[in-house]
Amino acid sequence: MKNAPFTFELNPPEFIPSRYDNHITRRLSAMKGQYSNAAAFEAMLSKEDILLYEVYELKLPEVAGELLHGISIVHPGKVGDEYFMTKGHFHTVLDTAEVYYCQKGEGYMVMETPEGDWSVEALYPGAVLYVPPCWAHRSVNTSLAEDLITFFVYPGNAGHDYGTIEDQGFRTLVVEQDGEPAIVDNPRWTSPPVK
C-alpha cells in the first residue's frame, strides 16, 4: 500500500488545520537581529517573550514530488515601527517555488533574489501569491488587530535556508508611518557582490 490520501479541514475564523503533525511557534527571542530597532526589540523582550507567529504543517516525505503544506499565522503587533513578521528564508534547494493563498487578515509578502531584485506583494483574503523559484520570502502582518493567515504549498525537497538572509536582513522593510504601512529601504542592506 502506498502512502495514502488524506483530508483535513480549514475552518474560519481560526483556520487551524483539523489535522496536523507539526506545530511550530516562533517567539520574539528567535528573531534577534531581524528587527531594525534593536533597542525596541530588547525593551520588548525584557517584558515578555511574545509569540510572533505559528505554522501548522502536515508531515510528509521531504523529497521532490511531495508537496508540503499547511497554515501560517502571523499575529498582530510591532517591534518599534516594524510590523510582526516571519523570519523569512530562501529554500535550501534554491530553485523551488511556493504558493500562498491568503485566508484572513492583511499584510505583505516581502521577497528578494540572491542578485538583489526585490518585490513586495499585498496579502488579503482571496489573494493567491506565487513566489517563483529563487525568491526569499517573508510574511508581514500590517493589521494591528487581527492575524494574517495564509495557506501554503511548497515542494517536499525545498528545505529552509534562514542563514543567507539573516546577515543583513531583507532589502525592504514594512513599517508603520503616520499610522499606515509603508515599504522602505533597509538601511543595513548593501548590494550583493558582483559575480
Place this chain on the structure above:
Amino acid sequence: MKNAPFTFELNPPEFIPSRYDNHITRRLSAMKGQYSNAAAFEAMLSKEDILLYEVYELKLPEVAGELLHGISIVHPGKVGDEYFMTKGHFHTVLDTAEVYYCQKGEGYMVMETPEGDWSVEALYPGAVLYVPPCWAHRSVNTSLAEDLITFFVYPGNAGHDYGTIEDQGFRTLVVEQDGEPAIVDNPRWTSPPVK
C-alpha cells in the same frame, strides 16, 4: 531579472481567478467511454455537447521546482446515474503529488494506484485533500444544484497521463442511488496483472 512574483484573486461565489493564462473546457464529447452507461451518454450527446468542467490555470515553466496552480470547476449533472466528473489522470511523472483545497460545492475525489489500491475522499468547502505521489485522481460533483470548485497545486514537471486510466476507467464509480451519492465498483474494472 528572474521570473517575478505575482498575485491574483479568488473571489466567491465564482472563484474564477482574476488573472489566468489557460482556460480549459471539457465537454461531454471529450468523455466518450468514460461513463458506464453508454446509451445514456449517446442520448445526452445527441441533444447537446454540454460543458462538464473547466480549469483555469496560470502558465509557468513545466519543470520541477515550479508549482502549477489554478481552479477546477465541475458543473452539476449526471450521465445516467453517474455524476459529472473530470476525466481523471495519473501524472506523467508518476511520483508527483497534488494538493486540492475545496472552495465550494460537494463531491468526491476518486483515486487509485497502478497496483489497484483505491481511495475516495469527500470534498466540501474548507476540505484540503492530499493526493500523494502515484495516485490517479478524478473529481466528482455530487450536487445536482451547484458547481464543485477546487483550488489545486501540483509540481511543474508532473504532466498529465490520461491514457493509462482511460482503458477500463477508475476502479470505483460515484453514482446516484435512491437520491443519494453511492460509491460502487466499476463493473468494467479488472485487477492489474501481477508483476
